[in-house]
Amino acid sequence: MSIAEKLALNDVALRESIQSFHSMCETVDATEVYNDSNFHQNVAHSTDLQNLTLYQLNAKLEEAETASKYLNSLWLIRALIQEINSLFDPVGEGSQYTCDKNELLAVYENLKKLNGKIDEIGGENLSINFALKTCYNELVDRLMEKLVEMFSRFFPSPHDDLHHTIVFKVHVNEISMSLKEFQSFFAEVENHFSRSDISDLLKNLRSVWDKKILDMLIKRQGFISVIEEGSAVTLELTKPGSLRRSLTNLYFKSLRHFISFVNLLDNRAFKNYYSTKISNDMVQAVSENIRLFMNNKEQLREELVETLQLLASSGWSVPIRNTFSSLDKIDQGLQNIYNSWVVDKYINEAREVFNADDFESHFKNLKDASYETKREESSKGEEQWDDWGSDSESETESNHDDWGSGERSSEVEKSEKNGNNTDGDDEEDAWDDWDDGWDDETDERANKTEKKSFTSKTTTSGPETNLSSPTIKYTSIPFKLSVVIAKFMKESNNGDPQDILDAIASLALLSYPKLTCSFLLFNDLKRIKTSSTYLSDFADQEWNHTRQNVFDDVTHVLGTIDYGNEDLDDEHDSFEVKSKLDQYRKIINDLFLQDLESTNSEMFKIFITELINFTNNLILENILSNKEISEAQSEKYTNVLQGLQSIAEEVLQRTKQDFTELASYNKSKQAIILLNNHLKEIMDYFYQGELYDFTTEELIHVIKSVFVPSDLRENCIGDIIEIRNS
Template sequence: MTSLEEFIDSYDMEVLASQLQGDSIQSSIISLKQQDVELTRQLQVCNHLSSFYQLFNNLTFDENPSVLQTQHLVESFNKLTYQRHRLDEFLAKHGVDSSKLLIVQDISQQTEAKKQQLTNQLMECLKLYIKIEDSKIEFHSAVDGVSFHKFCSLDDSLNSRRFHRVFEDWLKEHVNQGLSYFQNTLTVSNAEQSFINVIESLESFVRFINDFEEANTSKSFNLKHYTSKTLYDILKPYMLHPEIVFDLLQSKICNIENKTMSRLIELNRLLVTTDWVKNLSDIDIWLDDLVSQWLDTSVESLIEELKYLSQKILTNQSWTETIQEVNKLEAGKWQVERRSSTKNPQMTSTKNTETEWDNWDDGWDSESVNDKRSIDARSIRSKRNSWGDNWDRLSKKDSWSDNGWNDGWNEEFSDNDNDVTETRSNIRADEPEMRTSNTQSHTLRSSVSEQFLQVIKQKFFDPVSKVSSMDIDPDVKDEINDLRSSKSIVIINSIVMLFDSFLTPRYTTPILVYQDLSYLINQIDPQKNSLGDNFLSNLIDSESDFLFQSALQYNDLFVDNDDSSDRLIELASQFQLDFQKKASQFYEKFYYNSNNFTVNETLNITLILTILDQFLQSLSDLILERESIGDEESKILANVLIITLQSLLPSKYHGTTDPLAVKIPQTIKHYHKIQSIAFMFQSSMKVILDEFYEGSLYDMETNELIRLIKALFIDSEMRSATINEIVDVRTTD
């Protein structure tokens, strides 16, 4: 028997059958357990997917969501994100690549779509915190019970770079838009309500930033939030620079009323208590700063409007129609009409260029203008014509000579030939009596001046008066009045320059200009009355220069030259004709027109005498600069000077001796000096010396006598002795 057979014979078949049956059952149990594990795994996946779809269903978006709804949506989305992470971990644990499963891919796409929707909804909710309406802008620290800094933290869970970028761009744009809205787009018909809206908007803005900064310093607030950090960086400059509040209020200061003052005070207290404004505890000081800033802007705007008004009206062809109503007042005495036939060469053209306007800035910056001005004929030859130079003349602080204008101002002029009282050669323009009486009873004779006054009243004095009338500290009121005075000088200077450039040529006589200009200045600031007299100073320079231009046009007559006698005679003839025309034009404006002359007769006569004296002084200075004068030339010059003096004597009353023609030789110093020069041109040295001893050359200075003798008698042996004799006599006296 083989060993196998022995093994089979010895093996218990029942035991063997039992073992085989046990193995089969164990195998079935293992199989069932494996099936149970797989089913459990599938059930877990289904549970994950069920949670996903339930969360998806909860993420529903309204067209106009509230902040509270959005907060709940963010919480649901956070749960959705958490479930997705759990599913990925579960599949990875069992060796499954979730990215390859179609159902998981679908879940990812839907999650991103929901994230996009939620991002857009967060952006819409931002607009609930910073809201712009038609009349105001509102900053809200909390909406639906959700503070702004808490709302900013909602984006952390989204972890969206796009949201961060979009939020930052939107926030910068919206905050800047909100701030600029105060200054640029606040247009409400009711000015008072508009100002209240500004105050309320500022209050909300200040509280908004205060709350945000307070949250930033609290332990519960994490500045590491990207959105929070972005907002803080944007708003921090405004927290560190509270002057932005001043700028926002500046454009509205003129609309403040007493009943809105309490709102402004309340805002000021808020700023002080929250350290927006340092070391300020009273609204009056703040208001003073606001008024000062507003006045600067107001004055610049006003002057621009005056310039525009000048151009608009004075370029109008129908000038006569423009002032027709004004001329009806005191008809015949105060006629104002456009000059049509005679043009005054020295008047500034009404056509201005951009360059002319550019030079106005010098006038605006000045804070003072002279009350008095010396008359210097030598300055005529170097007279300045630009706007800047014009302004320098206005602001020069020279003084009038001791032989002032008092006598000329108050003197009565007589038509009686035998009753001609002496008038001094200078005029004093600061005598108050005549000016005061004129300005108080004066009615403006130019419609342009009327409109000037109306614009100044509406644009400057009404708002300033409103601020001054508020219930504020008296000391601050005094400061505001000082501000008004300092700004009024800028307005006055600008009006003077506008008159000089535009208005003067439209009047038939400068006295009318002076009357209107003085009245305007008196209305703006009575303490600056004397500034109107600068017009007279400029007028004297301008008119004397107008006459002196004839001499400069024929310069070879009066300066050293090598021209022949025939040439000089020709020039002399041309000069005499030209000068006679200019003298006639001069008297036409100041004297011959009785309507114009009677406006202010005394002042008119005094101006005529002063202008002529300044012209003759310039002429004598020009001649006395000569170094040599030949015999023939001296005779020609003597004749020229004699005819020049004759041309300066008016003949207003035909057939009778004009009283002004008598007055001129008696009262004008340089008229007699020109006579003395003409006499010396025609006389020998002996005759000159005899006249000197007779006292006829009293008006000639010693150095002038010496200079003229040297020029006339170059080769004379008696020249040195005569000069020494004159010096000895003058020194002894």
């Protein structure tokens, strides 16, 4: 036989022994114990006491007294167990008997005494102590069963989902017990015995009421009435069938019935559980039906006020009460609720645009915009968009007249269908033409940007510079978002769209390709039609941040070239310069591998030009900050500048630009002259009108840092100052 089998057999035997001992404790009589010979001391043995010392006799006496006390404790424990069992079933009905309030209280008090007595005897006899603890736990279980039975009398199981009853006073054995007394009693019992039997039933009941009653009211699928019969209150849910509009008048009454029904429990956990849900639904109901409130001021406002007063008087903490700081400002509160609801509604509509299943497909179906769009086409595009917007916005008028999420969602779908055109070809035409009128605005912005950053030098463009029109690609997403904003402006009576614009900006930032890969985010944000410049400014801000990151990468590469260490040989210097220039070339080539040029060719050209100018200026600033430039350093600076010129020429050919038109081109070329010529040759260049890109201070600084002090150097500096100041 295996060890597991032996343990199983021993466990069974132990349980049988405990049960046998338990049965004996319940049936044994004191006289039987007294007359049992097994408990009588052997007379022959007692004579041995004559030979014991006084110390030994005293020990025997203490042992006998201890045993006597132990037996007395067992006797009292047995009596308590018998009394508790008799309280559970005083008339011999078995499990069918229902305890009244007094019997339950007596059982609870006796159980507390029993636990104390068991703890007093401690672990003098482990088997007896274990048996007593088992008996005690079984009695606690029976008490909880009786409480569950009493719970079912206060909260009878409903016959269907439409009726739910609370009995606020129960009579058992002609003794009444109120619901409040029962709640207080079971809370004390559960706390003392660390149980949660009744609390778990209440949690389940709370969930049932939430799903079967409150949800039905929130979904506008039923209204609530209350039936009082004696000491019972029954909440009845009536399904309206086709009378959906009648719910408008019954909604607040139904809500008050439910609140009053929950108030019968006087349970803070129930109120906290339902409060947010009730508050949110009241906000939803008021917002959706704001026009009804305005048209039926007396009736509906009185209903709202009465509901708020009931919530306040019965201790409900609901957020909606904060909206109505005082009842005399209910108009302002209603308007605030409506405004918040409208904002949330159109934020959700904007979110639906980004969360649509076909969202990614917009990045594959792009439209090209040209800076050369004609003015009449622009006007036509704006008129077409305005007509579309008016048609789609008119659909929102009916959103406030009906209850029910079903009607609300169908209205949104209807508006979207009208806006997007159900016919696929019509939809394509609509978003192809909707924003042609904004190309002039884009042209204007691009021209301004170009004037600031493309070049500071007025030149005659090469033959290829302006032959090809710039390419800007965008999606239909701005069209959809512009419709959302237009609908919001109409429904909110030209309210502040800032929250919606913030949401659009955040969602776009998460959903679009990064600006390091594509200009679609920039292009689309610029094309969303809104009276605010927020989205356009946001696009500029994000692009500037992206540009700066690239500039920082270039600075990290080229700004770490060591021009001051002359201990290294020419071969090492040449290798370092080549390595850094290769890294710089890779940064630029990686930009060409992305979709930047294909999505906004003009912005890409400007960016590349700015990057090259920034790089040249980075080296020029290094030269101007150097107080003493050796011949080796001059050679290294020259190699870097010439390498940058070579890369610039190569890169700008790819964008069809003349690298000689760069704002930094002449200054870089002049820096090479200053670093690699004698003073006499430099002055010849100066007298011929060259070196004009260097200020007087910069020119003098470079001469001083390259050439050692001499009369010739001082004379040259004097001539420069005299000529520049003349």
